[in-house]
Amino acid sequence: MVTLQKEGVMSWRRRTTGRALLGWFGWLMGVALFMYCWQQISASTTWFFVWDAPRVAEDIWSRATPPRWEYIAKLGRPIWDTLNIATLGTLIALCFAVPVAFLAARNTTPSALFIRPIALLIIVSSRSINSLIWALLLIAIIGPGVFAGIAAIAIRSIGFCAKLLYEAIEEIDETQVEAIVATGASRWQVMAYGIVPQIMPAFAGIAVFRWDINIRESTVLGLVGAGGIGLQLSASLNVLAWPQVSLILLVILAAVVLGEWVSAKIRGAII
């Protein structure tokens, strides 16, 4: 405990003078960094547009309302495509994520020195890059369409699912595994009867959670040409058809909320 003597009275203080000064210096540097960054943003902003923003926002709002409801007839197929991108992408990702997770988990990896770093590298590179960027890349390689969207979602989800899954594998109860080993089970039998039942609830939870996120992400993949409802969104934006844009945004919002509701229900049933 640190005390401060002031006019003969001892009073409590949280930090020593040196530490307090250090803390203040840290805050000063932080504020300076923030101000520098803000100046950079400010320098590359056309402030006239910003002061004009309320008028523009009002203008867009008046153009966008009411939404063009009859356009919804054309959105059935894109929504179906969006759902397929999210679901098939998640399924493909899970097929790859399971082996990667087993290779990455410290207690199941065949070689902690060689294979584990490779698995971790796969996880981090897949996770660091957004699905839109994966979509851009895949469109350049295999051409635009739903397939590129599915592949982009799948590649992005591998890292996410594998990371959560390998953390779940590392947290399993070793005594159960030992009990199976003690019966003389082979390596695969230990996996199937000792490890898999323990991580099954986590696995199902992760799958549904990622599916929910993928529904969100697949709605915008079309902006770069990877299929789904985003294609309609970008087409409407390009011709400034604001009533269609507002309708599409409402549909996307509904899809996202519905996806979250379904995943919450399923997770509630599992856990």
Add this chain to the structure above:
Amino acid sequence: MVMSVDHVQNLPSHSELKYMLGRRWRKPRFIKRSWLRWLLGVGALIYLIAAVMTVEVNWSRVYEGLDRGWKFVSAFTSPDFVSRGSDIWEGMLESLIMTVTASVVGIAISIPIGLGAARNISPLPVYLICRGIVAISRALQEIIVAILLVAIFGFGPLAGFLTLSFATIGFLSKLLAEEIEAMSRVQAEAVRATGASWLQWINYGVQPQVMPRLIGLSIYRMDINFRESAILGLVGAGGIGATLNTAFDRYEYDTAAAILILIIVIVMAFEYLSGVIRARVQ
């Protein structure tokens, strides 16, 4: 030994045990009710067939692309940081600047909203308003918000900064509110019993309990903000995305590979940093 309640429930009943006696052991099913299992299985199969049927794949195009894909993969072995060096540098700096400012502003705004969205310390009207803000922020995709903000505020990093701040509020407030709702009441009450004012109560009773988690979450969100800032450029909201998009459009895979490597390295650095800081505060 104390057994948890669900352990007891999972044990088979007496009649079930009698039935199991003398039979070969079978793995318990993940879904117990058999009609539900069949319904889900058949439904999933029908859906999968329908989904795969409607996905149109131009296999000849894919086959043609494999060559280009291989070129991209091999570009990772010889990334080109130099020929577009100044563009990459500027874009990366802009992404980092957007990340820092948006994280600072977003965290500063999400703390009061997080306090308001915790049911155990805020009155009902405040709670409902704050939860509403959180729900709106979480339901809207970053990229869609960015499109709208670019339309309103014009091109440039300001729109990106506002987008990321907005997204940070939904994420951080929700998790902070959940943390506050799960805190121990005892400590908070002890501080209140000394006659502390509301601000002192928050500062000495609540804040110390949630601080480690808040710091961890803030750094995690900063990591997410950086990753998101890489795509905001696609719609004109500043950052490295514009450069990356141009590189893909011009089939300059070595430059694209360089940018992707930089993103991965920075994300890894963030993750390492967050690990160190979280280990220190917890």
